Amino acid sequence: MSLHREVIVYLNQWKKKSNRKPLIVRGARQVGKTTLIREFAKVYKHTIILNLELEADLRYFLQFDDVNTIVEALFLTNNIPTADIGETLLFIDEIQESPKAIQFLRYFYEDVANLHVISAGSLLEFAIRDVKSFPVGRVEYLYLYPLNFKEYLHATGRTALLDQLQRIPLAPAAHPALMEAFHRYAIIGGMPEIVKTDIAHNNLADLPAVYESIWGTYKDDVEKYTKNDTERRVIKHLMNIGPLYLDERVKFQGFGNSNYRSREVGEAFRTLEQAKIISLVYPTTDTTPPLKEDIKKSPRLQFLDTGIVNYTLGVQGDMLAVDDLNKSYKGALIPHLIVQEMISLQHTVVRPPLFWVREKAQSSAEVDILYPYKDIAIPIEIKSGATGSLKSLHLYVEAVGHPFAIRMYAGELKLEKTTTPGKKPYLLLNLPYYLGAYLPDYVAWLVQQKL
Numbered sequence: 001m002s003l004h005r006e007v008i009v010y011l012n013q014w015k016k017k018s019n020r021k022p023l024i025v026r027g028a029r030q031v032g033k034t035t036l037i038r039e040f041a042k043v044y045k046h047t048i049i050l051n052l053e054l055e056a057d058l059r060y061f062l063q064f065d066d067v068n069t070i071v072e073a074l075f076l077t078n079n080i081p082t083a084d085i086g087e088t089l090l091f092i093d094e095i096q097e098s099p100k101a102i103q104f105l106r107y108f109y110e111d112v113a114n115l116h117v118i119s120a121g122s123l124l125e126f127a128i129r130d131v132k133s134f135p136v137g138r139v140e141y142l143y144l145y146p147l148n149f150k151e152y153l154h155a156t157g158r159t160a161l162l163d164q165l166q167r168i169p170l171a172p173a174a175h176p177a178l179m180e181a182f183h184r185y186a187i188i189g190g191m192p193e194i195v196k197t198d199i200a201h202n203n204l205a206d207l208p209a210v211y212e213s214i215w216g217t218y219k220d221d222v223e224k225y226t227k228n229d230t231e232r233r234v235i236k237h238l239m240n241i242g243p244l245y246l247d248e249r250v251k252f253q254g255f256g257n258s259n260y261r262s263r264e265v266g267e268a269f270r271t272l273e274q275a276k277i278i279s280l281v282y283p284t285t286d287t288t289p290p291l292k293e294d295i296k297k298s299p300r301l302q303f304l305d306t307g308i309v310n311y312t313l314g315v316q317g318d319m320l321a322v323d324d325l326n327k328s329y330k331g332a333l334i335p336h337l338i339v340q341e342m343i344s345l346q347h348t349v350v351r352p353p354l355f356w357v358r359e360k361a362q363s364s365a366e367v368d369i370l371y372p373y374k375d376i377a378i379p380i381e382i383k384s385g386a387t388g389s390l391k392s393l394h395l396y397v398e399a400v401g402h403p404f405a406i407r408m409y410a411g412e413l414k415l416e417k418t419t420t421p422g423k424k425p426y427l428l429l430n431l432p433y434y435l436g437a438y439l440p441d442y443v444a445w446l447v448q449q450k451l
Contacts, residue, residue, distance in 0.1 A: 005036050024140070028122060103133055148190060149437055188310075242278065285359035302340070341439075
């Protein structure tokens with residue numbers, strides 16, 4: 001089966017550019033980079049695919065020091081006439097295996113501009129350390145993540161539900177079926193191999209071996225790039241313990257009841273960030289864009305995929321029986337997944353959404369997400385319960401000059417005209433969890449409504 005990825009829209013736009021630069025597709029291992037480009041390659045008359053983990057393909061960059069000679073050799077080997085260079089895609093997979101190939105992307109852009117060049121690789125940040133002259137300004141980036149809920153519905157053939165999601169606002173009749181589909185997605189996550197296996201067998205018992213293979217690969221990969229034994233031990237500790245701290249902000253010093261120093265833990269977290277396995281999501285005290293992260297304050301941990309987190313926590317079986325997923329693992333899993341959904345929309349830049357904390361001594365007020373929209377920042381809380389329990393959101397609403405807020409929960413879509421405890425009227429848009437990837441559309445819709 002093939003998986004439809006929304007990022008294909010960006011690839012089609014890239015293909016049509018007159019000043020097209022070589023494209024580097026970035027992302028963690030096993031998020032589907034190779035599959036995506038192989039599928040995209042079907043729109044070309046000719047495709048040349050190199051896998052630099054294979055010695056036979058790597059030799060082009062070992063034997064030749066001129067990009068025109070490399071292209072000539074590739075076209076001869078693949079029996080492609082040079083007159084078709086503008087209709088040919090060169091896909092260099094696992095490019096992290098050759099710093100020279102990364103460096104040569106510059107010369108593909110400068111000397112062979114008609115050739116369409118896409119590269120992909122994991123752990124590129126580590127490979128870049130060995131590149132003598134990185135082609136800054138001469139390449140473009142595209143980021144790929146696990147499947148979001150929209151892509152999951154497409155993979156499972158739920159096209160009727162996808163059609164319903166396109167309607168803003170959503171019709172109430174679609175809610176039960178969407179919640180049922182999202183419940184399964186929230187349990188298994190969006191790693192392509194997991195989704196394919198679940199579609200084939202529809203049995204959670206068939207998934208642990210796949211999760212273990214993915215998680216084990218990540219551990220093996222990252223350890224290759226650690227500087228010393230201490231960093232290797234710290235990273236192992238973080239990957240084993242990290243998911244347990246999903247429900248709280250993390251402090252580096254002694255993280256996970258260890259004796260590791262703040263600097264050691266911080267460096268290990270940054271290594272995991274470079275590998276795209278985690279993100280550190282920081283708070284902001286700002287209430288208007290641009291929102292600045294406060295790196296002096298404790299961040300939250302965001303892992304690549306909620307399904308992997310669920311597996312490592314051992315909660316997937318329990319989640320099957322839960323009526324409101326926000327009750328799972330101390331209420332931390334659904335906020336994590338919604339942030340994952342928002343990150344999945346960032347194809348050309350990577351900036352995890354920030355959460356808001358009140359800038360006041362001994363204040364514990366926090367809002368799960370701040371969404372910048374033009375000149376305002378809209379608060380988003382992720383929880384169930386009555387609107388009266390939204391204490392932090394109300395504090396934020398009373399502190400800003402606009403009347404808009406969003407609560408994501410297990411119920412149906414509903415727009416309320418309500419007031420804060422301080423009697424400020426505001427519009428509260430209640431959104432079902434499954435609309436995380438549609439937040440940009442609903443924010444734009446919300447600000448057009450009248451109080």
